[in-house]
Amino acid sequence: MDSLQLTFLLCLTQVFSFTKCQLQNITSCNSAINFTSGSIFPVNLNLTLASLVANASISGFATSSFGQDPNTAYGLTRCRAYVSKEECQTCVETAVREMQQLCPSQKEAFILLENCSLKYSNQNFFSTADSSSKIGYCNVVKASQPALFQSVLLSLILNLSSSVILSPSRLVNSSAYMDSKTIYAMVQCTPTLEVSGCSNCLQDIITYMLTGCNLNEGSRILSLSCDLRYEMYPLSLTYSPTPAPSPPPLSSQYPLPSGSNSTTNSTSPSSNGNDFLLQ
Numbered sequence: 362m363d364s365l366q367l368t369f370l371l372c373l374t375q376v377f378s379f380t381k382c383q384l385q386n387i388t389s390c391n392s393a394i395n396f397t398s399g400s401i402f403p404v405n406l407n408l409t410l411a412s413l414v415a416n417a418s419i420s421g422f423a424t425s426s427f428g429q430d431p432n433t434a435y436g437l438t439r440c441r442a443y444v445s446k447e448e449c450q451t452c453v454e455t456a457v458r459e460m461q462q463l464c465p466s467q468k469e470a471f472i473l474l475e476n477c478s479l480k481y482s483n484q485n486f487f488s489t490a491d492s493s494s495k496i497g498y499c500n501v502v503k504a505s506q507p508a509l510f511q512s513v514l515l516s517l518i519l520n521l522s523s524s525v526i527l528s529p530s531r532l533v534n535s536s537a538y539m540d541s542k543t544i545y546a547m548v549q550c551t552p553t554l555e556v557s558g559c560s561n562c563l564q565d566i567i568t569y570m571l572t573g574c575n576l577n578e579g580s581r582i583l584s585l586s587c588d589l590r591y592e593m594y595p596l597s598l599t600y601s602p603t604p605a606p607s608p609p610p611l612s613s614q615y616p617l618p619s620g621s622n623s624t625t626n627s628t629s630p631s632s633n634g635n636d637f638l639l640q
């Protein structure tokens with residue numbers, strides 16, 4: 362990814378200002394690998410993108426590929442787990458349109474939008490974690506008890522991070538109680554990532570959160586391969602979390618401070634509990 366030329370399109374200096382920054386997005390076109398018009402690659406690419414648009418909102422995630430090497434076009438899209446199927450559909454359509462306008466002749470490109478991410482390439486990247494570009498949205502309200510808040514929040518997020526790598530859907534949620542309030546959180550990785558890729562991605566976005574967004578009463582850190590979000594109200598997830606069989610403890614490292622307690626409430630796999638599994 363180092364060779365990708367990043368184009369930060371909006372609000373770069375205000376990434377942590379949720380209210381001022383609703384429309385920010387990040388687009389990257391890899392200008393080192395272009396295709397020529399009339400070649401087979403753009404035909405494969407259009408088929409791949411059309412398939413992503415057709416399938417994404419069903420489970421909030423889709424991969425697709427068309428063509429023979431070296432002209433195969435690989436595509437992947439993922440919606441944030443808390444957006445509705447309609448918003449997911451709209452977002453993926455927007456992502457494809459933006460890509461076609463902004464990266465008209467590139468074999469490799471990605472876009473991060475508020476409600477979804479999309480990437481395509483002439484290489485198979487489905488199991489490669491990428492959190493090099495991030496969007497952070499933070500609630501402007503600061504927590505009233507910063508030290509306690511940060512400690513409970515970090516414990517909650519780290520617990521979720523250790524659960525999500527064992528979750529088949531790579532999506533888990535949980536809550537923790539402190540100071541008469543409840544923090545609700547979720548973490549999500551691209552389902553095609555290996556454990557190490559998911560784990561590295563989350564470490565990166567958690568570190569990013571800690572640089573400026575961890576004392577706010579809510580934030581979303583979004584990247585190509587993983588997301589985290591917490592709020593002081595329940596997160597309604599459109600795409601069902603599937604909990605790990607038995608979440609591993611992190612207790613010795615991150616004990617919960619006295620005066621707080623927590624409830625992990627991952628939903629059990631329901632009738633549509635395999636929503637996030639790769640088709």
Ligand SMILES: *[C@@H]1O[C@H](CO)[C@@H](O)[C@H](O)[C@H]1NC(C)=O
Pocket residue numbers: 370371384385386455459474
């Ligand atoms: C993404 O950024 C471009 C350039 O500023 C802007 O024209 C476009 O409306 C943005 N798209 C979305 C979906 O926010």
Ligand SMILES: *[C@@H]1O[C@H](CO)[C@@H](O)[C@H](O)[C@H]1NC(C)=O
Pocket residue numbers: 392393394395466
């Ligand atoms: C690819 O195309 C872009 C313009 O779309 C151009 O700036 C760039 O130099 C091209 N790259 C190569 C390797 O030809």
Ligand SMILES: *[C@@H]1O[C@H](CO)[C@@H](O)[C@H](O)[C@H]1NC(C)=O
Pocket residue numbers: 403404407461
């Ligand atoms: C791919 O789709 C775009 C947008 O609809 C269109 O402009 C372009 O001509 C298509 N390319 C091919 C090779 O079909």
Ligand SMILES: *[C@@H]1O[C@H](CO)[C@@H](O)[C@H](O)[C@H]1NC(C)=O
Pocket residue numbers: 411412413415416419640
């Ligand atoms: C995805 O879309 C393609 C058509 O573009 C279709 O053939 C395929 O069955 C779809 N997959 C799912 C899981 O809906």
Ligand SMILES: *[C@@H]1O[C@H](CO)[C@@H](O)[C@H](O)[C@H]1NC(C)=O
Pocket residue numbers: 383384443444445448475476
């Ligand atoms: C993202 O989805 C939310 C609803 O979940 C919607 O309010 C918002 O406008 C969407 N963002 C964009 C840029 O469309």
Ligand SMILES: *[C@@H]1O[C@H](CO)[C@@H](O)[C@H](O)[C@H]1NC(C)=O
Pocket residue numbers: 513514516517520536537609610611612616617623624
């Ligand atoms: C994190 O997990 C440990 C071990 O299961 C538990 O003791 C602790 O309460 C959890 N923390 C939060 C905030 O959920």
Ligand SMILES: *[C@@H]1O[C@H](CO)[C@@H](O)[C@H](O)[C@H]1NC(C)=O
Pocket residue numbers: 534535536545546595596597598599601602624625626627628
């Ligand atoms: C997890 O998400 C599901 C689906 O939205 C919800 O029913 C459940 O209450 C959530 N659990 C927590 C702890 O927020």
Ligand SMILES: *[C@@H]1O[C@H](CO)[C@@H](O)[C@H](O)[C@H]1NC(C)=O
Pocket residue numbers: 538620621622623
């Ligand atoms: C634990 O949380 C419940 C609410 O879920 C609250 O009623 C109870 O007082 C809390 N216990 C402690 C020790 O904070």
Ligand SMILES: *[C@@H]1O[C@H](CO)[C@@H](O)[C@H](O)[C@H]1NC(C)=O
Pocket residue numbers: 624626
């Ligand atoms: C956990 O989820 C179940 C089923 O959705 C719900 O009945 C229960 O109240 C939830 N508990 C907490 C603490 O959110």
